[in-house]
Every structure is written in structure tokens, then in C-alpha cells.
Amino acid sequence: MSIEKWKILIIVILFGSNWGNFVGYIFCFCSYIFNMLNYIWLFLISISFVCSVFNGTAAELSSSVFEGCADAVSLCLKLLGVMCFWSGLMNIAEKSGLCNVVAKILRPVLKRLFPGVCNDKEVMNAISMNVTANLFGLGNAATPLGIKAVKNIQRLNPDKTSVSPDMMTFVVINTAALKIIPSTVAALREAAGAQNPMDIIFCVWISSAFAVISAVVAVKIIGRFMKK
Amino acid sequence: MNFASLILPLTVVFIVVFGFVKKIDVFDCFINGAKQGIETVVSLLPVLTGLVVAISMFTASGAVNLCTKLLSPLFSLVGIPEEVIPLCILSPVSGSGSLTVFESIINTFGPDSVEGRIASVIAGSTETTFYAVAVYLGSVGIKKSGAVIPCALIGDIVSFVSASLAVKYFFT
Incomplete structure (x- = not known):
């Protein structure tokens, strides 16, 4: 067997035997990062800032902040209607035994x-x-x-x-x-x-x-x- | 008139009539239930404001284009066409944004092209992941989201890949 093949074999054994652990570590790492909604929020906002500096989209970014605020309220208003409507219907379905x-x-x-x-x-x-x-x-x-x-x-x-x-x-x-x-x-x-x-x-x-x-x-x- | 647009009214009528048949004061019962809905939405407003602003900044700053560029080699490796990649990036973060991208894809390539079909399947089989996580966890005040977001994203990626594979298998 040539040296090249040995190298490949060693790499395969090293990674193969640790593959399960390796995937586990990655998942644990991801879960840690994603665990806190704090981090995700921080990430989204800071990445946006950095990107806008590089892309020259600062004007769009600043208007997007206010658009976002308005969007959130209109989303809530929309949700308010359907929420009331379906909570009401759900109450009927529950009392009448349809849910069961x-x-x-x-x-x-x-x-x-x-x-x-x-x-x-x-x-x-x-x-x-x-x-x-x-x-x-x-x-x-x-x-x-x-x-x-x-x-x-x-x-x-x-x-x-x-x-x-x-x-x-x-x-x-x-x-x-x-x-x-x-x-x-x-x-x-x-x-x-x-x-x-x-x-x-x-x-x-x-x-x-x-x-x-x-x-x-x-x-x-x-x-x-x-x-x- | 197709069957799909009848489902919603049918469900509503069915629930109300079923309640009436079971001798319930349907309207009183409806009002009592609806009252509970208000409080939930009011408590959701701060959560949604925070998230929607962050997402809106994310899309406006051009970060989506950057992600598309970074991820496109990976996505084309698993068989997702390049034209559909912006939809894949947007669909977990923004519902309205991904609908706009979806419409532009089916108008540019035609709804019956391979790209159009893949985009349709992706749009039909994914939900706005971040919005759903924020609404559900926000409504009960959960701070540590555990493995929810990685797992939901795994589901999204699987659905992108299987959408491309299924369309290529059934339509070409």
C-alpha cells in the first residue's frame, strides 16, 4: 500500500471513529449559540449594520427600522382579529365536545x-x-x-x-x-x-x-x- | 370556485352548527372565548416589534444577498437551482418577503418551469420559522429556546432539498 493510501486510511479512521461525537459537538455548539433568543437578536441587528456599511445601504437600513415598527403593529392588529375570532370558535368547539x-x-x-x-x-x-x-x-x-x-x-x-x-x-x-x-x-x-x-x-x-x-x-x- | 377556498367557510359553519346542535349558546360562547384572545396579542406586541424590526433591518441591509452568495455553492451542491436560493434564504425569516420573491420567480420563469415548480413546492411546504418561534415562545415568556431553532432550520433545509429532488423526479 502506498503512503498516500495510508494517509487516507488514517484520516478516515480518525474522523470515522469520532464522527458521532463530532456531529454531537457541532449540535451542542449550535444549540448553545441558538439557545438564547438574545444572541439571535443581537446577531441579526449587528450583521445588518455591518452589511449596510459595506453595501452602502445605510439609508435603507434606517428607514427599515421604522417600517419594521409599523409592520409589527399591523401584524399584531391582523393577529388580534383572527385571534379573537378563532379563540371564540375554539370555545364553541370545546364546549360542544367537537375538540374531544x-x-x-x-x-x-x-x-x-x-x-x-x-x-x-x-x-x-x-x-x-x-x-x-x-x-x-x-x-x-x-x-x-x-x-x-x-x-x-x-x-x-x-x-x-x-x-x-x-x-x-x-x-x-x-x-x-x-x-x-x-x-x-x-x-x-x-x-x-x-x-x-x-x-x-x-x-x-x-x-x-x-x-x-x-x-x-x-x-x-x-x-x-x-x-x- | 374550487374546493380549497371552501374549506375555511365550511369549518366555521361546521363548528357553529355543531355547537348549536349540542344546545350551546353559540354567540355567548364565542364572545367569552374571543375575550381571551385580546390579552395574548397585546402581550405579543413587544416580542413581535423586536423581531420584525430586526428582520426588516436584515433584509434591507443587503445581508440576504450576502447569505445567498455565501450559501449558493452549498445549495447547488445538493441540487437546488441558483434562481431559487434567495427564496430559501428568505423563507425562514420573512413571510411577506418570501412571497414577493416567490411571485417574481414564477413570473420570470413561468409557474410550470422547473424553477417555478421548485419554488412553489418550497413556498407551499415551509412556514416562516423565526416568526413562528417568536410567536409561540414569546406568548409564554420562554427565554431559552433550547434546540428549537436549529431543529426547525434542519427541517427547512430538508424541505428545500426534497422539494428540488421531488420536482426533478416527477416533472422531468
Whole structure:
């Protein structure tokens, strides 16, 4: 065997044997950096400043600050309406027992995903309603219902300032957006003159299913790492 | 009229009628529930202001272009076309921004081109990650977000890659 091959072999053994640890360290490092919302916020703002100095976009940057403030308020106003509306509807669904029916249907899946809270009926009802809204592509409804679910999960969380494993799973399922009907995208495609606006639906299912699965698996693995 | 636009009204009518059938004072019940919604949103305003301003600065400063430049070799390595990369960078941080980019992609390349289809799948299968994390964790006052953001970003990246692969597999 030539010296080159030996070198490669040694490198492979060194990295191969440590590969698991290596990935673990990277995850731990990332989790540490991303753990505090403080750091993320600091990062976004300081990077923006540095970039604008280099790109000469200082004027855009300063106007973007005020635009951002106005956007936040209009976002909240929008949310205020849907939040009231869906909280109201949710109250009807809860009192009439509709939530229990939905929760019962989704229970076999959700029980596995949220082992820490699966015995609390109120939490499971709220999570089920959020998941249903997501599946139907009712983005406007999913957020208020999701906030309700998170509040319920927080009720059972022993440490009120840190995120609990079930909460992580819940947020990640929402960011990955598992849905059956991508209505917004279909509408935009129709407007742009697509032959069949819905023909991408199967690809959307595949892609969002993979996203949800990988994000949930990541949560479960990293959750185990962080416990140690 | 398509089925998708009927889902929302159907859900609303179904919930109200179901409540009525079960002999509930639907309107009183609705008002009581709606009251609880106000407080939550008011407590969210500070969180959202902080985040939206930071994101708005981030996009206005040209940092997105920088990220696109830095990440495009990595993204094209896994089969994501160059034209779609700005959408991938924006979609976790800004909902309205990524919709604008999505519209420009489908108008430039056509909704039935490979790029247009990949962009559609990405836009249909991701949510604005940072917004969702801020809203959910902000509404209960969580300060340490744990592994939420890295995991959510892993999910986003997987969805970009599988979107490109799925479209290339089914449409070419």
C-alpha cells in the first residue's frame, strides 16, 4: 500500500471513529449559540449594520427600522382579529365536545409525539385543533390555536423560562408546516397562469412530510443530548 | 370556485352548527372565548416589534444577498437551482418577503418551469420559522429556546432539498 493510501486510511479512521461525537459537538455548539433568543437578536441587528456599511445601504437600513415598527403593529392588529375570532370558535368547539372528537382521532399519532403531556386532556385537545388547522391549510387559524396549545403545554412545564421537550416538538411541527392543501401557493400559481395550479401538491406532501419527520427526529436526538 | 377556498367557510359553519346542535349558546360562547384572545396579542406586541424590526433591518441591509452568495455553492451542491436560493434564504425569516420573491420567480420563469415548480413546492411546504418561534415562545415568556431553532432550520433545509429532488423526479 502506498503512503498516500495510508494517509487516507488514517484520516478516515480518525474522523470515522469520532464522527458521532463530532456531529454531537457541532449540535451542542449550535444549540448553545441558538439557545438564547438574545444572541439571535443581537446577531441579526449587528450583521445588518455591518452589511449596510459595506453595501452602502445605510439609508435603507434606517428607514427599515421604522417600517419594521409599523409592520409589527399591523401584524399584531391582523393577529388580534383572527385571534379573537378563532379563540371564540375554539370555545364553541370545546364546549360542544367537537375538540374531544378530533383529539380522539389524532390521539394515536400525537400520543407518540408528545409523551410528556399526552395524559392531559386539555393540552391534547388544543394540540389536535392546531394540527387539524395546519393540515387543512388554515394558516390564519393555526396560529391562534397554536398559541393556545403552547400556553397549555407551558402549564405543565416545570421550568417556566426554558422550553420543554414537548414544546420543542410542537413548535417544530408548526414551522415545518405539514399541510394537505397548499391554498396560498395554488392561488398565486393560478394568477401566474399555471396549466394546473394544484399539480405540485404531491411534491408538497413529500417535501413537508420529510421536513416534519427530520425536524422531529432532530428534536428527539438533540433533546437527549441536552439532557446529559 | 374550487374546493380549497371552501374549506375555511365550511369549518366555521361546521363548528357553529355543531355547537348549536349540542344546545350551546353559540354567540355567548364565542364572545367569552374571543375575550381571551385580546390579552395574548397585546402581550405579543413587544416580542413581535423586536423581531420584525430586526428582520426588516436584515433584509434591507443587503445581508440576504450576502447569505445567498455565501450559501449558493452549498445549495447547488445538493441540487437546488441558483434562481431559487434567495427564496430559501428568505423563507425562514420573512413571510411577506418570501412571497414577493416567490411571485417574481414564477413570473420570470413561468409557474410550470422547473424553477417555478421548485419554488412553489418550497413556498407551499415551509412556514416562516423565526416568526413562528417568536410567536409561540414569546406568548409564554420562554427565554431559552433550547434546540428549537436549529431543529426547525434542519427541517427547512430538508424541505428545500426534497422539494428540488421531488420536482426533478416527477416533472422531468
